[in-house]
Amino acid sequence: MINRSGFFSPKWLLSTLLVIGGIYFCFRMGLWQLDRLAQRRIFNDHYLQIVEQPELMLEKLLPDNLSSMEYRTVSASGKFDFGQNMVRRNQYHDGQPGFSLITPLILTDGEAILVERGWIPAEGNEKPEDWHKYDVNGFQTIKGVLRLGQSESEFGGVADSNLSDGQTRLNYWNQVNLEMMAKQLPYKIAPAFIQPSADPTNLTPPLPTQAIVEISEGPHLGYALQWFTFSSLLLFGYPYFLYKQLRTLDSKMDVEKLA
Numbered sequence: 001m002i003n004r005s006g007f008f009s010p011k012w013l014l015s016t017l018l019v020i021g022g023i024y025f026c027f028r029m030g031l032w033q034l035d036r037l038a039q040r041r042i043f044n045d046h047y048l049q050i051v052e053q054p055e056l057m058l059e060k061l062l063p064d065n066l067s068s069m070e071y072r073t074v075s076a077s078g079k080f081d082f083g084q085n086m087v088r089r090n091q092y093h094d095g096q097p098g099f100s101l102i103t104p105l106i107l108t109d110g111e112a113i114l115v116e117r118g119w120i121p122a123e124g125n126e127k128p129e130d131w132h133k134y135d136v137n138g139f140q141t142i143k144g145v146l147r148l149g150q151s152e153s154e155f156g157g158v159a160d161s162n163l164s165d166g167q168t169r170l171n172y173w174n175q176v177n178l179e180m181m182a183k184q185l186p187y188k189i190a191p192a193f194i195q196p197s198a199d200p201t202n203l204t205p206p207l208p209t210q211a212i213v214e215i216s217e218g219p220h221l222g223y224a225l226q227w228f229t230f231s232s233l234l235l236f237g238y239p240y241f242l243y244k245q246l247r248t249l250d251s252k253m254d255v256e257k258l259a
Helices: 004-008 010-050 127-133 178-181 220-258
Strands: 056-058 073-080 088-093 096-106 112-121 140-147 195-196
Touching: 010 220, 073 112, 088 112, 112 127, 112 140
Parallel strands: 056 073, 112 195
Antiparallel strands: 073 096, 073 140, 088 096, 096 112, 140 195
16 A cells, blocks of 8 residues: 655655755855855955055054055065074975075064065975075065965965974974964064065076965855755755655555556
8 A cells, every 4th residue: 555654754854854954055055155255355355455555665663554464565674584594385486396485574673574585496405504595695675565474274284383392493384374483583573474576587596476366256156156056956846856756656546546
């Protein structure tokens, strides 16, 4: 005898729960993409406004709001402290592995700002003393853009040590973590660092690099619509599927009654 009790079996209940979970998951993914879109729009507005600002001169008395000026053009004057050189690992130039050399620039009031001076090859620069070949003497003026540090590693990346267990210094870093780097420096540093402007005619390391910024909304709106579509298909499609199954079951029951 065919009856409807099968629709309350563990198999059907599990299927229904999975569909409800799928609806919720797809809907939340759509909201996440809309949140990413909002963040992208905020960044675009910030970038377009900040690049229109005049060049900021950094010689002394660093502004308190420096961390809100990422991508602003700056000019800083002072002397490099090569005794505090650091490098960022896993940097490549034309497919060649290397490091990004980072050196504090001491301003006239004793404060400092880190300068990511540029790429140096891994070969021949395995030890900190090897980096002194890139020292430059005297008072320097560095022009470039402000960048914010990175306190957390990217997805799948390796986090830096927290200078615990008696460790007082790191020479090799995975990201420019200004908060942690400040702990091993004998002076106050700015909450942002400088990426110098590249000179296309200069082929001698360190070779400065700056991020290429794309002003667009990206694929987030399209992805959000896709996730909401998936959620809607499950929300309306599954009840329709159940309705069709019940109709088929009713037809079979009618056939049995006539038999």
